[in-house]
Amino acid sequence: MTMSETASIQDSNTPGGMLEPDLVKRARKGDLDAYDELVKRYQERIYATVYHMTSNHEDANDIAQEAFIKAFQALKSFRGGSSFYTWLYRIAVNKTINFLKQRRNKNHFSLNDLDFNAEHDPDLVALISDKTPHREIGLTELQKKLNEALMQLSEPHRMVVVLHDVQGQSHEEIAEIMDCNIGTVRSRLFYARQQLQGYLAEYAKPA
Amino acid sequence: MNEKQDNFEDLKQLLKFKRHEIPPPGYFNNFSDQVVSRIRAGEAGGGRTIMDRIESEAPWVINFLHIFETRPGVIGAFATIVCLLLVSVVVFSERADQAARAQLAISEATTPVGSPMASMTAPALVAASDSTGIVASTNPVTSLQPVATLFGQPGSSTLFQQANFAPGSH
Numbered sequence: 001m002t003m004s005e006t007a008s009i010q011d012s013n014t015p016g017g018m019l020e021p022d023l024v025k026r027a028r029k030g031d032l033d034a035y036d037e038l039v040k041r042y043q044e045r046i047y048a049t050v051y052h053m054t055s056n057h058e059d060a061n062d063i064a065q066e067a068f069i070k071a072f073q074a075l076k077s078f079r080g081g082s083s084f085y086t087w088l089y090r091i092a093v094n095k096t097i098n099f100l101k102q103r104r105n106k107n108h109f110s111l112n113d114l115d116f117n118a119e120h121d122p123d124l125v126a127l128i129s130d131k132t133p134h135r136e137i138g139l140t141e142l143q144k145k146l147n148e149a150l151m152q153l154s155e156p157h158r159m160v161v162v163l164h165d166v167q168g169q170s171h172e173e174i175a176e177i178m179d180c181n182i183g184t185v186r187s188r189l190f191y192a193r194q195q196l197q198g199y200l201a202e203y204a205k206p207a
Numbered sequence: 208m209n210e211k212q213d214n215f216e217d218l219k220q221l222l223k224f225k226r227h228e229i230p231p232p233g234y235f236n237n238f239s240d241q242v243v244s245r246i247r248a249g250e251a252g253g254g255r256t257i258m259d260r261i262e263s264e265a266p267w268v269i270n271f272l273h274i275f276e277t278r279p280g281v282i283g284a285f286a287t288i289v290c291l292l293l294v295s296v297v298v299f300s301e302r303a304d305q306a307a308r309a310q311l312a313i314s315e316a317t318t319p320v321g322s323p324m325a326s327m328t329a330p331a332l333v334a335a336s337d338s339t340g341i342v343a344s345t346n347p348v349t350s351l352q353p354v355a356t357l358f359g360q361p362g363s364s365t366l367f368q369q370a371n372f373a374p375g376s377h
Contacts, residue, residue, distance in 0.1 A: 032243050039239035047238070052225055068242045069249065101273055111228060118227035123220050146224060165222040193215045196222075203221055 024084050028075045039068050042085060045167070046092045052162040053096045053155070055147040056110040063099055067092035082176055089177045097155045109147060114139055142203065149199035157192035164189055 015037035026034035051060035071091050163169040175182045
């Protein structure tokens with residue numbers, strides 16, 4: 001047995017080295033170490049989805065945690081028909097939409113800071129200088145406008161835009177997560193983009 | 208819908224800008240620990256509430272309740288439907304009772320007097336006991352007769368007496 005084979009066997013015995021189905025199996029039996037590993041694998045993506053939907057860091061933190069807790073409690077009902085990731089996403093999406101329905105018309109932004117790369121994103125810099133040549137627009141202002149425009153959309157439309165255009169999910173994945181057909185996803189995406197283009201006409205004019 | 212023909216390229220570039228919005232550094236270091244400790248606290252505190260169970264096992268109920276929250280007019284419509292259903296159930300059961308009573312009356316009228324069916328009808332409950340101290344029973348006993356027991360023959364004073372719990376009596 002080579003060193004690498006030994007290392008891989010050891011890895012597969014620790015939660016960090018286990019495959020997702022094994023982790024899910026162990027978590028279903030109440031193994032919190034296995035579930036901790038599952039949380040670590042998906043926390044950033046789940047948080048980001050909720051954050052982009054709510055535009056509020058504190059709300060995103062609460063909802064993402066609640067989604068993970070609910071998923072653990074409901075693990076016994078997870079039949080494995082879809083991947084754990086899709087199933088978890090569905091829980092987070094439903095929780096977020098329910099939260100937003102209750103909070104209707106009470107938007108309160110608590111935006112995260114932009115990372116260092118934002119200022120150096122060549123596509124973005126080119127886009128801003130090209131579309132608004134006579135204005136000095138700050139990135140923070142653009143961030144605010146973008147979030148305000150997203151908040152104008154209905155929850156299902158915003159969710160499709162966030163999952164597809166912000167997070168890069170495929171139409172098929174979104175259809176599975178949102179429990180609708182691909183045609184619905186495409187039409188929602190088209191409508192949502194049209195709306196956004198209207199709200200952000202200053203920055204995103206049609207070519 | 209061809210995306211290239213939709214002229215959304217600028218918008219898509221703009222939306223990618225959202226990817227630069229990230230939580231404070233080190234935010235995810237304790238995230239999973241917080242989740243796990245909340246799960247442990249929930250388990251120690253007796254587990255899930257009824258609403259949590261409903262939410263996980265029958266999410267349509269929650270969605271249904273949310274409709275009420277967002278559209279108050281639906282509550283009125285739903286209440287009307289429930290009332291109509293209730294009234295129709297009451298009316299239907301009344302009619303069913305009437306039909307059953309009518310059927311019973313017909314069967315009583317057509318049944319001969321000496322037949323077993325006739326003897327099945329319940330006699331009126333006799334409030335007072337007769338001279339032997341036997342309390343009148345209900346259907347199917349039609350007459351008060353001393354019955355054979357394990358310890359004696361009929362008529363051999365094995366009749367029941369009413370218990371007297373008055374103070375001073377035996």
